[in-house]
Amino acid sequence: MTGPVLDFRPENATPFLQEVMERSGQMLTACYQCRRCAAGCTVGDETGFFTPNILIRHVILGDRETALSNPLVWKCVSCYTCGTRCPNDIQTARITETLKKMAKEAHIPPLQPKVAAFHDSFLESGLRWGRVNEMEFMGIYEIKNALREVRVKNYAAIVDELKGQARLGMAMFKLKRLHAGFMMAKGRKEIKALYRKAKKRPPASPGINP
Numbered sequence: 749m750t751g752p753v754l755d756f757r758p759e760n761a762t763p764f765l766q767e768v769m770e771r772s773g774q775m776l777t778a779c780y781q782c783r784r785c786a787a788g789c790t791v792g793d794e795t796g797f798f799t800p801n802i803l804i805r806h807v808i809l810g811d812r813e814t815a816l817s818n819p820l821v822w823k824c825v826s827c828y829t830c831g832t833r834c835p836n837d838i839q840t841a842r843i844t845e846t847l848k849k850m851a852k853e854a855h856i857p858p859l860q861p862k863v864a865a866f867h868d869s870f871l872e873s874g875l876r877w878g879r880v881n882e883m884e885f886m887g888i889y890e891i892k893n894a895l896r897e898v899r900v901k902n903y904a905a906i907v908d909e910l911k912g913q914a915r916l917g918m919a920m921f922k923l924k925r926l927h928a929g930f931m932m933a934k935g936r937k938e939i940k941a942l943y944r945k946a947k948k949r950p951p952a953s954p955g956i957n958p
């Protein structure tokens with residue numbers, strides 16, 4: 749079985765590859781497709797054939813559409829297993845993180861909307877209080893999910909989600925793994941300032957893992 753033929757155009761491929769290398773700080777052109785990363789990817793069962801080396805190949809070939817929207821970008825758990833195995837020290841977690849940001853900037857709908865909602869809710873709560881406030885974080889996350897389902901009139905999904913989360917919440921509460929109190933960090937202003945500074949920081953040079 750053969751896949752679709754990619755219309756390779758170096759004039760389109762190079763700027764995209766350069767941007768991903770600069771923003772992620774990873775030297776993608778050093779990849780020689782040995783697949784050591786693929787053999788150990790933690791989410792390999794979930795992403796199927798879409799392994800770290802395949803992702804890198806799509807970026808190198810300038811296949812922007814696939815590189816910004818594929819299962820690995822949305823399911824990578826940033827465990828860094830692939831990076832520790834890579835003979836060229838390529839950290840795919842940095843690449844997937846970069847591609848997620850680029851997809852968001854390009855307003856490409858996330859392949860895994862719940863993962864995107866989880867990221868946004870975590871950041872929102874963490875920045876407000878200087879640490880993630882579990883109750884607020886889960887509240888924001890559930891509201892984001894519910895609003896998305898309301899838009900497509902999938903009310904049953906909202907009920908199922910709330911039931912599942914209530915069961916999980918109760919189980920965690922009994923195990924003292926869920927904290928109902930509101931906690932905040934003393935240095936939350938500094939954390940916000942650090943975040944703003946990091947957003948303004950110029951891209952890292954490829955080959956230097958920031």
Ligand code: SF4
Nearest residue numbers: 779781782783785834
């Ligand atoms: S382990 Fe490194 S060099 Fe080998 S395929 Fe993966 S990214 Fe490329």
Ligand code: SF4
Nearest residue numbers: 789824825827828830
């Ligand atoms: S960092 Fe991401 S791509 Fe690399 S092994 Fe972990 S889950 Fe897979």
